[in-house]
Amino acid sequence: MISLSLPRSPSYDAIAKAAEERILILDGAMGTMIQTLNMTEEDFTASGHIHGPSCRHHSDHPQKGNNDLLVLTQPQAVEDIQLQFALAGADILETNTFSSTTIAQADYGLENAVHDLNVAGAQVARRAADRATAQDGKPRWVAGAVGPTNRTASISPDVNDPGYRAVTFDDLRSAYGQQIDGLIAGGSDLILIETIFDTLNAKAAIFAAFESFAKVGRQLPIMISGTITDASGRTLSGQTPTAFWHSVRHARPFTVGLNCALGADAMRPHLAELAGVADTRICAYPNAGLPNAFGQYDETPEQTAKLVEVFAREGLINVAGGCCGTTPDHIRAIAEHVAPYAPRQIKETADV
Numbered sequence: 001m002i003s004l005s006l007p008r009s010p011s012y013d014a015i016a017k018a019a020e021e022r023i024l025i026l027d028g029a030m031g032t033m034i035q036t037l038n039m040t041e042e043d044f045t046a047s048g049h050i051h052g053p054s055c056r057h058h059s060d061h062p063q064k065g066n067n068d069l070l071v072l073t074q075p076q077a078v079e080d081i082q083l084q085f086a087l088a089g090a091d092i093l094e095t096n097t098f099s100s101t102t103i104a105q106a107d108y109g110l111e112n113a114v115h116d117l118n119v120a121g122a123q124v125a126r127r128a129a130d131r132a133t134a135q136d137g138k139p140r141w142v143a144g145a146v147g148p149t150n151r152t153a154s155i156s157p158d159v160n161d162p163g164y165r166a167v168t169f170d171d172l173r174s175a176y177g178q179q180i181d182g183l184i185a186g187g188s189d190l191i192l193i194e195t196i197f198d199t200l201n202a203k204a205a206i207f208a209a210f211e212s213f214a215k216v217g218r219q220l221p222i223m224i225s226g227t228i229t230d231a232s233g234r235t236l237s238g239q240t241p242t243a244f245w246h247s248v249r250h251a252r253p254f255t256v257g258l259n260c261a262l263g264a265d266a267m268r269p270h271l272a273e274l275a276g277v278a279d280t281r282i283c284a285y286p287n288a289g290l291p292n293a294f295g296q297y298d299e300t301p302e303q304t305a306k307l308v309e310v311f312a313r314e315g316l317i318n319v320a321g322g323c324c325g326t327t328p329d330h331i332r333a334i335a336e337h338v339a340p341y342a343p344r345q346i347k348e349t350a351d352v
């Protein structure tokens with residue numbers, strides 16, 4: 001069972017206090033920023049191959065596109081992107097660990113690197129956060145990013161066998177647990193379970209997070225972020241925002257919200273629904289619009305920021321940032337546009 005009786009982590013109350021005073025800013029997209037660097041296979045592996053067969057990070061698989069590996073092979077590049085986001089106004093920096101589970105790293109033959117990826121991912125973000133704080137004196141926090149993995153526990157990938165599952169709850173719980181242990185060991189202040197398209201996967205991540213908290217004897221704030229994948233306003237596993245909230249509220253998350261998929265404009269009604277039912281803080285970080293025919297994002301910083309400002313004006317949000325296609329300029333514009341508005345008031349029943 002989930003235990004809520006653990007003491008809070010050292011930075012928990014400071015983050016909660018800051019969230020009472022203003023809308024906090026989350027950073028923007030790492031993946032689309034890395035794409036602009038046009039890195040080669042040699043850049044990804046730092047050496048042309050992942051070390052020798054005796055190395056614990058050995059893999060015969062090509063690594064180009066394994067963005068998470070860069071925290072080990074190009075840590076400075078990742079840190080520089082995170083620093084740009086921090087100086088643009090982000091209070092919370094996400095670790096570059098979206099796919100750092102044994103399940104997702106199996107595609108690259110790097111299951112054995114998972115612990116190091118998560119520890120290093122948190123350390124790199126922490127360095128960027130501390131560099132920004134040294135420049136402007138503002139506190140910054142690191143959110144250990146936990147992605148959905150590339151397998152779903154509630155839906156069969158085989159149309160001819162609807163009962164089949166490519167992954168079980170316990171597989172996910174174990175993989176997430178290993179990831180979250182590493183994220184905490186590396187110095188994460190929060191745990192961000194994001195881009196949730198399957199609520200059962202998210203429940204496994206929540207369960208794993210509390211098991212990890214029990215191991216270290218302290219509870220970190222958890223951010224939970226679903227993604228709406230179609231115009232009907234449901235997650236891929238078929239839930240409305242209201243149903244999604246009722247599936248995860250037992251975790252008493254620090255925030256619940258939406259990210260990715262739809263741009264800010266299409267996200268607004270779903271966010272309003274969530275804000276209407278959730279007795280905790282709301283976090284929104286949309287893409288820079290919908291991708292164009294080439295998979296690129298066209299919304300300018302000003303356009304995205306004006307749409308996110310609507311969330312703030314309507315009293316819907318406590319944390320705002322950007323997902324795919326958002327650059328440091330998008331985050332700067334979002335920070336400026338939401339600054340005049342008070343954070344959303346949480347219903348009185350909340351003890352989170």
Ligand SMILES: [Zn+2]
Pocket residue numbers: 259260261287323324
């Ligand atoms: Zn996204």
